[in-house]
Every structure is written in structure tokens, then in C-alpha cells.
Amino acid sequence: MYLPRFTLGLFTLFVATSALAADQNLRVGTGAGCTHADVASALNTARTQTGTHTIRINKGSYAMPNGASYTPTVSQTAVFLEGGYDSCTAAAPTGSTGNDADLAVLDGTGGTATSVLSLGINGLVQTFQIRRVVIRGGEFSGLIVSGQASVLLGVGTKIKFNATPGVGGGVVLNGALTSNTASAARIDFYIDEGAEITNNTATDKGGGVFCGNLSGVDGHASIVFRDGIIGYNQADEGAAFYCRGTVEVGGGFQPRPRTDRAALIIGNQSTANGSGVRCAAGFATLDMVLPVQSDGFRHVGADPNSTGLLAVVANSGTSSPGLCLTGSRTWGAVGNPAPTGQSRFRLRNFYMSDQFGDGFTGLSTRDRIELIVEPSGTNVSCSFFSPTPCVRLTANSFDVADGSLLTASGASILQLRRALVDSNAARSDLALADDGAQIILYSSILDNNTVANRTTLPSTASLFAARFGGSVDVNYSTIIMRSALTQFFRLGWGPLTDATGTIYTQGSAFASTVGAPLAVGYESGAPSSSFRRYWCGYFANTSSNFTGHTVINDPNTSNYALASSFAVDANYAPTNEQLRDACSPPTGTLNLDYYGHSYNTILEPGSPVHADIGAVEAQLADPVFSNGFE
Numbered sequence: 149m150y151l152p153r154f155t156l157g158l159f160t161l162f163v164a165t166s167a168l169a170a171d172q173n174l175r176v177g178t179g180a181g182c183t184h185a186d187v188a189s190a191l192n193t194a195r196t197q198t199g200t201h202t203i204r205i206n207k208g209s210y211a212m213p214n215g216a217s218y219t220p221t222v223s224q225t226a227v228f229l230e231g232g233y234d235s236c237t238a239a240a241p242t243g244s245t246g247n248d249a250d251l252a253v254l255d256g257t258g259g260t261a262t263s264v265l266s267l268g269i270n271g272l273v274q275t276f277q278i279r280r281v282v283i284r285g286g287e288f289s290g291l292i293v294s295g296q297a298s299v300l301l302g303v304g305t306k307i308k309f310n311a312t313p314g315v316g317g318g319v320v321l322n323g324a325l326t327s328n329t330a331s332a333a334r335i336d337f338y339i340d341e342g343a344e345i346t347n348n349t350a351t352d353k354g355g356g357v358f359c360g361n362l363s364g365v366d367g368h369a370s371i372v373f374r375d376g377i378i379g380y381n382q383a384d385e386g387a388a389f390y391c392r393g394t395v396e397v398g399g400g401f402q403p404r405p406r407t408d409r410a411a412l413i414i415g416n417q418s419t420a421n422g423s424g425v426r427c428a429a430g431f432a433t434l435d436m437v438l439p440v441q442s443d444g445f446r447h448v449g450a451d452p453n454s455t456g457l458l459a460v461v462a463n464s465g466t467s468s469p470g471l472c473l474t475g476s477r478t479w480g481a482v483g484n485p486a487p488t489g490q491s492r493f494r495l496r497n498f499y500m501s502d503q504f505g506d507g508f509t510g511l512s513t514r515d516r517i518e519l520i521v522e523p524s525g526t527n528v529s530c531s532f533f534s535p536t537p538c539v540r541l542t543a544n545s546f547d548v549a550d551g552s553l554l555t556a557s558g559a560s561i562l563q564l565r566r567a568l569v570d571s572n573a574a575r576s577d578l579a580l581a582d583d584g585a586q587i588i589l590y591s592s593i594l595d596n597n598t599v600a601n602r603t604t605l606p607s608t609a610s611l612f613a614a615r616f617g618g619s620v621d622v623n624y625s626t627i628i629m630r631s632a633l634t635q636f637f638r639l640g641w642g643p644l645t646d647a648t649g650t651i652y653t654q655g656s657a658f659a660s661t662v663g664a665p666l667a668v669g670y671e672s673g674a675p676s677s678s679f680r681r682y683w684c685g686y687f688a689n690t691s692s693n694f695t696g697h698t699v700i701n702d703p704n705t706s707n708y709a710l711a712s713s714f715a716v717d718a719n720y721a722p723t724n725e726q727l728r729d730a731c732s733p734p735t736g737t738l739n740l741d742y743y744g745h746s747y748n749t750i751l752e753p754g755s756p757v758h759a760d761i762g763a764v765e766a767q768l769a770d771p772v773f774s775n776g777f778e
Contacts (some may be wrong), residue, residue: 158277160488165717168770171199176252177206181236187229187254188216194227195220205231205252207243213259215286218276219268227273232280232304241280243303245342247501248282256310257285263292263320264310270295272430275303280304280343288362290348293369294322296333301343301376311349315390316358317381318348321369323359323399329480329720332397333368334437335359339411348381351421353431355381359391359399364394367480368399370435373458375409378430379416383422387416387465392758394479395490398437399472401430403448405456405497408533413458418465418505426468427508429460433476434493434517443518449496450538451523452510459499459532460511467549475517475560485558491517494773496524497538506549509574510541513560513585522565526744537568545573550603552577557583563588566742566763570595576602577638578611581618581649585683588621590734593720593763598631608669610638614649616739621652624734624747626720628659629688635666636687640674647672654682656729657722657762668697682711704732704749704757711761719743721766728766729755741765 174190175182184190187203187210194201195218218227231252232241241249256264264286279302283290293299301307307318311702324331335701337357339345347355352364356378359369371391378388393399405411418428425431426659438446439520450456459519463469475486498521503509511521523530523538530538544553556562562585572578578599581587584604599609611627612620620637627636636658640647651668658667668679676696683702687694690710701708711726720742722728733747741747749758751766760766 151366154568156643172197172201174201174203175236176203177236179236185213186210191216191218192701196222198222198224200225202228202230204233206233206235207231207250207252209253209255212254212256212264215256215260215262215264215266217266218270221322222272222287224273227276229277229281230279232764244328245280251280251282251304253282253284255285256287258678260701261287264453266292267297267299268294272297275300277302279711282306282308284309286310289316289320290318290531292320292322293335293337296335298336299587300338300340302726303341305343306346308346308348309342313351314362315350315353315360317350317355317383318345319357320362321357321359321367322361323368325361326366326368326392326394326482327480334397334399335369335517336372338372338374339368339376339378343376344379346377346379346381350383353355353383353385354390355383355387357389357391368393368397370399370437372402372404372648373411373559375406375411376402377412377414379412379414382417382419384419384421385426387418387428388413388430388463389432391432392474393433393476394434394482395436395476395487396479398435400433400435400476402435402438403495405458406448407451407454407456410457410459412461413471416460416463418467418469419680420466424471427472427512428465428466428469429463429471431472433474435658436476436490436491445492445494447494447496449498450524453528454526455530457497457499457530457532458495460503462502463566465505467505469505470508470510470512472508472512472514475515475519476531481575488516493518494520494522496522497530499532500541501543501757503544504547504548506551508555508638509546509551510544510553511562512555513562514558516559518561520563521567526740539564539567541567541569541572543571548576550576552580556584559584561586561588563590565590566740566744569597572597575600577610577613577622581614581620582616584617586619586621588623589613589625589740590623591740591763592625593742594625594627595729596628596630599633606642606671608634608638610635610669611637612636612651614651615641615646617648619650619652622656624741624759624763626657626716626764629665630661632662633660633665635669637668637679638671639668639678640671642671645672647674649674649678651679652682653685655759656683657714658684658688659686660688667694672722686711686714686727702731702757707729716762720762720764722760722762725752728752729758730761731759732757733759
């Protein structure tokens with residue numbers, strides 16, 4: 149077809165203009181090459197254009213007292229907001245991401261009480277990514293994201309020193325409400341490449357991040373924590389984050405630390421502005437959007453055999469500074485308890501230290517969540533500034549009132565595998581299983597923990613407590629007390645006249661270097677038969693209340709092997725014959741000791757069973773030297 153020359157010219161102009169409109173490369177700053185003097189006008193230019201847009205911002209501080217918003221009107225592939233450029237002609241950002249002077253600082257101080265940046269994505273942008281940008285000074289949150297969205301905070305991004313009189317001091321993720329089935333819009337919010345959300349304040353929920361609307365109603369959003377810091381934020385509930393999703397849509401907390409990187413929750417503080425869960429280190433469901441694996445669980449934490457680490461450190465407050473994880477409830481029926489058997493997760497590589505406060509001091513589960521905390525592999529070495537076991541809880545302590553390091557309630561299940569729990573201080577009980585919940589230990593070492601007496605009568609101290617239908621199950625673990633303790637276990641609860649609860653022990657050693665703690669303290673008439681011993685074990689004191697319990701014999705020996713002496717080496721491996729090859733090993737994937745060895749090393753050939761008592765299976769000497777000769 150022949151086109152007249154003037155028509156062809158118009159067609160060429162139209163094509164060129166369309167191409168220009170499609171992908172925007174906008175420069176913010178002053179001087180040669182700059183397209184905009186401020187961030188708000190650049191965002192306004194990009195929002196009506198399809199394609200992929202990059203907004204590059206020069207280094208410096210940009211006053212935004214009335215905030216800025218991005219509300220796209222067309223579908224877009226991606227939007228990149230990146231600071232740190234020396235000029236509008238610079239090809240790449242320069243300088244240190246640790247120095248705000250080398251970044252673009254969006255400062256919302258003064259003016260209208262609003263957020264610094266509001267992203268009304270509403271499903272129109274496939275990904276919105278922010279790098280080398282500081283968002284600070286917001287008086288109604290720092291960043292608000294609304295509608296279905298995928299937003300990434302990347303290298304050099306800092307959301308800090310923002311505040312709100314309600315929820316979400318640093319970030320508000322305003323996805324579809326969990327109570328309303330009209331919309332399934334969820335926000336995926338990635339914290340990666342060392343991004344930081346720090347020093348933000350909310351008077352209500354979510355000092356760092358809140359998932360829901362500005363009225364405080366829960367909304368669907370996922371906090372995907374890969375590499376960075378959520379730290380030093382304050383709120384009444386969930387100082388680090390407050391984020392709950394549903395079974396059907398997902399949402400909540402999704403820790404997935406990268407290899408050799410940490411997802412760090414540090415220094416957050418719960419305040420006392422009202423009643424609530426507190427939970428300074430975070431209050432959240434784990435994200436049900438993840439697929440169920442062949443083992444029947446959803447997997448969070450590090451990848452298999454990798455060194456990524458979820459680290460929870462030095463969170464504090466008036467009450468319950470811990471990390472509190474809860475089961476997801478049904479979409480549209482969030483007032484009902486979580487359904488049974490749905491929220492099942494395995495968390496790989498977890499480190500917790502220097503928590504301080506009462507109530508839920510460390511790790512807490514509730515509302516029918518089932519959580520297994522375990523190393524990412526059998527030969528993985530983790531590091532948190534120095535080498536550490538990949539599952540460790542250390543140097544956490546209570547303030548004044550009763551406080552437990554591990555707490556399970558509301559028919560939840562909290563299981564630790566191959567964990568080191570050392571040098572912690574608690575009051576009343578180190579671990580508490582309450583309200584039909586279970587705490588389970590496998591192949592774990594508890595050493596040098598201290599427990600102060602309970603503040604109510606009877607004023608006693610125990611490592612483990614089971615009450616109101618809760619249960620504690622200690623398997624193939626080594627427990628060593630180096631300070632005074634009333635009893636290893638507490639059954640029932642005297643102050644509330646409860647006589648329920650169950651204790652299970654199997655293949656475990658309970659030792660003490662100070663005094664002779666009772667095996668069990670029974671309260672409110674709790675029956676001694678609720679203490680159930682399986683197969684084999686060692687107990688520091690069997691003389692005073694060790695009768696009447698339920699004993700289950702080893703199926704391979706038809707007896708119960710009760711060791712009368714305890715001796716281990718520096719690696720907790722047994723050195724006396726009574727602890728070695730005393731009972732049958734655990735089965736399947738549980739047949740791993742603390743170091744990842746199987747429980748079937750034969751050291752006592754005459755024994756019909758070959759699992760050692762405790763967390764560590766003694767290993768055969770190198771065969772070259774086994775007979776004393778080279």
C-alpha cells in the first residue's frame with residue numbers, strides 16, 4: 149500500500165512518540181540532564197505510561213513535607229526508584245550505602261501529617277523496586293503500599309525515623325482485608341540486599357511494618373525477609389512487625405535468608421500504650437502462600453544445606469519481647485480459631501540471643517500452628533559474627549516477673565531439633581506448654597540455663613512445665629543444670645488449681661552439678677502417671693518422687709534402661725558405659741544426633757541396642773588407631 153509522504157511522516161512521528169512514552173528514564177535533581185527537580189513530579193510523569201520505568205535520583209535531601217504518591221493508571225512491567233547518583237548524567241550510583249549523604253533522602257518532616265511515599269499499585273505494576281533511597285520523617289508512616297503489589301526494598305534502602313499515631317510506623321501494607329472475601333489482593337513485600345527498617349514508632353501495632361489498613365484491620369500481605377534489618381522500632385504490639393494472613397490467600401511473615409546472609413530482627417521494643425500481645429520481635433502468621441512440600445510442611449528459613457540465618461537479638465519491652473508466631477485463620481472468618489492441621493511449617497536456621505523481658509521472652513507459638521525449628525543440613529556451619537550452631541537460643545533473660553524462653557499455647561506445636569539452648573535465664577519455667585499445646589525436643593542440648601523461682605506460690609523453679617492439657621516431650625537430649633533448680637518438670641499449675649498436663653521423656657539425660665533437682669513437681673494433685681518414661685534415660689535424682697509414673701519399655705529389649713551415672717566429654721558425648729548403647733534409636737529422619745550422626749554407632753558390641761542416652765552419639769575412634777598401634 150502506498151502512503152502519501154505527509155502521512156508516512158505522521159506515522160513515523162506517532163511510532164517514535166509511542167516508543168518514547170513506553171519506557172521512561174527520568175532523572176531527578178538539578179543541572180544538565182535532569183528531567184525533574186523533585187521526586188513527586190517524576191512519579192506523576194511515569195504513572196500514565198506503559199512499560200518499564202527508571203527514576204534515577206541525585207544524592208541529597210529532598211524535602212517532601214506533604215509526601216508523594218504513585219498511582220498508575222495503566223499496566224506497567226516495572227518501576228525502579230534509585231538514588232545515589234552524583235549528577236543527572238552519571239551512568240551509575242556511587243558512594244557508600246552506609247552513608248546517607250551518598251543516597252537520596254526523601255524527608256517528610258513538617259507539613260501535612262501524611263506518609264512520605266504512598267504507592268497505590270492496585271495490581272497495575274508487576275514489580276516496584278527501591279534502592280539507595282532513605283525514607284524518613286513521615287508523620288503518618290514512612291511508606292504506604294495499597295492494593296495488589298510486589299514491592300522490593302533493595303540495597304541502600306532505609307525506612308527510618310518515621311512515626312504514626314496508629315499502626316505501621318515505618319511501613320503500612322494495605323492489602324485486601326482478611327475479614328472480607330470480596331477481594332484476594334495481597335502485597336508481596338521483599339526486604340533484601342541489606343535494606344533496613346529502623347527507628348520507627350507506632351502507638352498501636354507494627355512499629356516497623358503493619359499488614360492492614362490505617363484503621364488497624366488486618367490485611368493480606370507477605371513480608372519476605374531475605375537480607376536486611378528490622379530494628380529499633382517501637383509499638384504496643386509487634387514492634388518489629390504485625391502481620392496476619394489467612395489460609396486461603398496467605399500473608400504474614402516469610403523469612404527466607406540468603407546464603408551467608410542474615411535476616412536480622414534486633415532491638416525492637418514493645419511499649420505499654422494498651423492491652424495486647426506485645427511481642428516486640430514480631431507477631432505474625434507464617435505465610436500460607438508457600439507450597440506444601442512432600443513432607444507435609446511448608447518450608448521457611450534458609451535453603452537446604454545453606455547458611456542463611458534468621459536472627460532475633462536484643463528485643464525488649466514492658467512485657468513479652470519475643471517472636472510470636474500464630475496459625476492462619478480462615479478467610480472471612482478470622483474471629484474463629486485457626487483450623488487444625490493447616491499451618492504446618494519447618495523453619496531452618498534460627499538464632500536468638502539477648503532478649504530481655506517478662507512473659508514470652510523468646511519464641512512463642514499459638515493458635516494451632518505447628519513449627520519445627522531445625523538446622524538446614526547435617527554438615528552446615530552457621531555464623532552470627534562468630535561460628536554458632538545453626539539453631540541456638542543463648543543469653544536471653546527475664547526482667548522481674550515470670551518469663552519463659554519457649555512458650556507454646558492454643559493447641560500449637562513447637563519442636564526444636566538439634567538445638568543448643570544455653571546460658572539463658574528465666575523465671576518459673578524455661579519452657580511452658582499451655583492450653584493443649586506441645587513442646588518437643590529432639591537431639592538438643594540444654595546447658596547452663598538458670599531458672600528463678602516463680603513469683604506465686606508454690607515458689608518453685610522448673611525447666612519444663614505442662615499445664616491445662618499441654619505436654620512436653622524430650623527425646624534423645626542432654627540437659628545439664630549448673631545452678632539450683634527445684635525440679636526438671638512441673639505438672640499442673642498450683643496458682644490456678646490445674647492438675648492436667650503430660651510429660652514424656654525418651655533417651656534423654658537430666659544432670660545437675662548443683663544439688664539434686666526432682667524429676668517432677670506435681671501441683672494441684674496432678675497424677676504421677678502423667679509423667680511417662682520411654683525406653684531409657686538418666687535422671688540426677690530418682691529418690692524422692694520417681695514412683696507411680698508410667699514406664700514404657702524398649703520394644704527391642706523389653707525393659708527400661710535407667711542409667712545411674714552420668715559423664716560426658718567436652719562435646720557432650722557420653723564417656724561412661726551406662727549411657728552408651730542403652731536403647732533403640734529414633735526412626736527415620738529423626739535418627740540424627742546433635743552433630744548429625746546417626747544413633748547406631750556400636751561401642752558396646754554386647755548390647756542388643758545401640759543408641760546412646762542423650763543428644764550426642766559417641767563415635768568410634770579412627771580404625772587406624774583403634775588398637776593403639778599405627
